[in-house]
Each structure stands twice: as C-alpha cells, then as structure tokens.
Amino acid sequence: MANYTDWNQALIDYFIKGTPHGTKIYLSVDEDVIERIGYHFGHLPTSGTWVDDFCTAVRRKVIFEGQVNLQHLKGRDSQGLPKGVAFLCATILAASQMAQEEKISETNYFKRLQEILALPGFARPLGMKFGNEAEEPLWREWNRWLMERRFLPSAQRGRGGSTTYINYPISQSLLRRTDKDKLRKLFQEKQWQAEWDAQTLFAHVRREAGGFGIHLKDLLTENKQRHEAIVEALHQVYEQWKAQGCPTADKNNYYSWSRHLFCGLYRAEDPFLGQVDYYLYPKQQRGRSLESVEVKQRDNTQSLREERPGWYFPLEYSVNANELENGAKYQIIFPDDLNYLILPARDFWILIPDPENPDSGAYASWEAPSLGTQFILLCKQELLSDIQRLQDEHLLKSSCTPQPIFNNSGWVELQQCMVVSQAWDGVFIKNQTLKYALQPSVKxxxxxxxxxxxxxxxxxxxxxxxxxxxxxxxxxxxxxxxxxxxxxxxxxxxxxxxxxxxxxxxxxxxxxxxxxxxxxxxxxxxxxxxxxxLEIEKYVHREVMPINSVYHIFGSVIEQSC
Incomplete structure (x- = not known):
C-alpha cells in the first residue's frame, strides 16, 4: 500500500509536471485523479480501489484517538515538498463529491469529509479547530511553495462567515463528479471524436451550456477567473474519454491517459529576408512524466526535448500549407502508449510574444493574449469579414493589412493586434470560436x-x-x-x-x-x-544560415563551413 508520503509526492507531481510557469494551479482532485495516480504506482490497491487506499493513508496520518491532528503536517519534508498536500487533496475530494445542485454549506461539505476520514457526524471534525490553527497554515504553505516555483496559487479563504475556511477546498474543485458525467454523456450523444485542441473543444461545449446544471453552466459562461483552468480540464476529460474508446458515461475507466500529444505553432522570421515559417511546437502532457518521446516527421525520427516547462523544442521541418489547412498527425514511435502528435485543424491561430523574453521577436501559441499584449493573428481569409466587424465595433485593432503566408493558400497574418474593449457580449460574428478566443476573460x-x-x-x-x-x-x-x-x-x-x-x-x-x-x-x-x-553559458550553435558556399552564420558568429 502506498503511504501518505507516496501520495503527497505523487499528487504534487501530477499538478506540476508539464505545466508552464505562470500557470494558476488548481488542486482539482476527484476519484478520476486518485485512481489514475494510484494505477501508476505499479501495484494493485490493497483496499478495493485506489480511492480507498488514498483515504486509508490519509486517516493513518492524521487521525489520533478519534480526532484530527494536523500539527505534524505543517512545513516541508526532506525533499522540500509541503507535507500537507495529500490531506488538502482529501478535503478537495470531499468538495468534489457534493451534488451539482446542492447548496454549498458547512453541513454538505463536512458530511463528506467525515466520510473520507471515517469519522462520525456532520460538522467540523474533532481536532480541526475553526480558524487559522487548523488547515489554513497548510494552504498557506502550499501557496508559498507554488509561488517560489513560479506558479500562481488559486486557493483562498472565503469572505467571512461559515464558508471562510471551507472556501479553500471548494475553490479548487473545478469539475465535480456529476459535471464529468454530464460531459461524457454529451460527448457520447453528439458522437464527438474529432482531434480538437482545448480551445476548439471549449467552443463546442459552450454552445451546449444551456442544457447543463447551474454549476457547470456557470463554469462555462460566467466564471472568468477560472477560464483557462476550465478549458484545460474539459480537454482532459474529452481526451480520457476518447482513449477509453468513447464509452457511455456509466462505463468510465479512470486509468486512461490521452494517447496523443498536441502541438501549437512556433513562428520564426528570417531577419535578413523577412521569410516567415511556422514550426510544430509540441506541448507536454500535463500531470505525466514522459522521459523519452520520439516522433516521425517526413521520414525523419526526432526526439522531443524539453524547451521549457509545458513545451518541447519546435520540430525541424516547417509546416506546409496543406498541414496548416487540414491539420496533421505525426506518428509517435516511442513510447508505445502514445499514438500521434497532432496539429489540430483550425481556422485561426493566436500567437503571442515569448512570455519569458518578450523582446526576442519570437511568437508562438503559448497562451491567450493578456490585456495590453500585441499579438499576431494567423487566420484563413474567410475570417477577415469577422475581424473587420470586430474592428468596426472597436473591440480589436490591428496596425497593418493582412499579409499572405503561403502562395495561393488562403492564409494570412495580421500583426500588432490588440484587444481594446470588454464590450463583446452584444456583438455576433459568424465564427463564434474566434470570438471566444479573443474575448477577454479578465478585466x-x-x-x-x-x-x-x-x-x-x-x-x-x-x-x-x-x-x-x-x-x-x-x-x-x-x-x-x-x-x-x-x-x-x-x-x-x-x-x-x-x-x-x-x-x-x-x-x-x-x-x-x-x-x-x-x-x-x-x-x-x-x-x-x-x-x-549569473553563470557563464556554454556556446551553442543556433539559427544556422549559409552566407555562401564557404561560410555560415551561427547567431553572432561567422564560421567556415566544414
């Protein structure tokens, strides 16, 4: 049986691995997450399910003589990890089990926490004092640890009253169990099996929001603060469902990971000739450690290397017009449980300056553009009428006319774009996915x-x-x-x-x-x-450019060809 320390480390890894710096982290724990993590411990659970094993490990760590004692979970372990994360995840598991239409209250929440801890009653467990002497120091330690590693925390106390401290776990629960069941039912009814990326899937699901309950509908249409996290969570449910063979909602297999990696686009511009090329920019799979991945692109096998958390280095060959128009699949040779690297078929791509170095001149599909950020919009010409409508409504501005990317391809670039207004609700365009992508989720x-x-x-x-x-x-x-x-x-x-x-x-x-x-x-x-x-960096050859048959340029260095 995995002990408390094993679970604590595994849960931290699950929410951090493959996640870009600057991401707001939600400990969104439910049965799916616990079962998926437990399955990869490499042995069978001893108590029936991995959720049972997890709950048992937490009880053995925190229950003493019928009461909760959290004193020994404060601070960090020998590896520098916050010791209280597994217990916090148990409280979030309780929050995730609340029924969709159930009113949030102390009774609803603590009833489920008592069940997880195998304690009697419906109120705050004995030993968990009301106030900052109980679980709040564990939340503060987790938030501090995240910020030290360049992630943003999301857990916060309530605004007072009975929900002051239970707001911490409730704020972490993104998709509840009933939410996921409704989503899987939607996928099955619509027979969706397309290789959509997260933003495209969100646009399709959002159109169906009218048929959902209050909690899920609010997450899709109203909750702007958690927008990016919801988009990723929806995509994870969808990819897991497809990996299982698209089963009905009541036949879910918690263990499956997505069998695909997805990629964005990385833009490179020749500083001398002005030639623009786009390259496949593979995304890491969040929550999963993949030591080695090999992809076949045009008869050439390439090993993916981490460029930064969340992303691998761009692949060698630039994307052609056909791949950009129709999307593409690239076979993954290794490991065996991954099938393809997928470039989704899209009508547009939004590319922002490098968040790590905005002055570098590099643009890629790292994330949605923040307010005040100029971005490049790569799109099909058929979207230009929608874009003109947004400009006429003073929602979007661009400093130049559309520039063609490929000869006779129908794709154009609009540079120095910026969102300049929040008044999007009364404006309608043909491509709603474009509107959802550009409409600011924050103010x-x-x-x-x-x-x-x-x-x-x-x-x-x-x-x-x-x-x-x-x-x-x-x-x-x-x-x-x-x-x-x-x-x-x-x-x-x-x-x-x-x-x-x-x-x-x-x-x-x-x-x-x-x-x-x-x-x-x-x-x-x-x-x-x-x-x-500062440390002296080793010299590395980059951006090789031939001058003539004798010399090449490597960055700022001119060298003779071999």
Missing part, C-alpha cells in the same frame, strides 16, 4: 517590461528591475507588492492603469505583484537576483 492584467532579464529562470537583475504596467478597462486599480520570504508588503497604493511605473526592488528575492479592482484581481511573480547568481 485586469499585469505586464512587466524593460530591465535586465536573466534567461531561462524568469528573473531580473538587482538594480535593473522591470517596469510594471497594470492594463485594464478601469481608470485605476490597487497595486500591492509583497515579498514572499517574510510576507512583507512593500507597496500598497492606487495606480493609474495603462501607465508604466518603476519600482525599486532593493533586495534579491521573490515578489508577488497584485492588481485589484472591484473584486477582480490579477497576479504576477517577479524574481530579483544578484549578479553573483
């Missing part, structure tokens, strides 16, 4: 620019910190800067939006920047390092 965002960046670690050098800009549809917002090492607030003031300010970070360390207005907030992490933190 505030934080941009960091300038300063001296340290490559690969997302940091800035001391005394050369970035400029901070709060982009938003409000005239002002509250700006708060907190040093994570001692939770000290360095700045808390009202700032004008869409105007950059310079803040002097006097000491190296990790800082949390928050922008807040009317109950909505945005967060960014800043790491400041001393010059002694």
């Amino acid at each position: 505030l965002s934080i941009s960091l620019s300038g300063g001296l960046r340290v490559p690969k670690i997302g940091a800035w050098l001391l005394n050369h910190s970035p400029q901070i800009t709060i982009f938003g549809f409000y005239s002002t917002a509250e700006l708060k800067v907190t040093r994570l090492s001692d939770n000290q607030t360095l700045l808390e003031s009202s700032q004008t939006t869409n105007t950059s300010i310079t803040l002097d970070f006097a000491h190296p360390g990790d800082y949390l920047i928050e922008a807040i207005f009317a109950g909505e907030s945005s967060q960014r992490l800043v790491k400041i390092v001393d010059w002694n933190y």
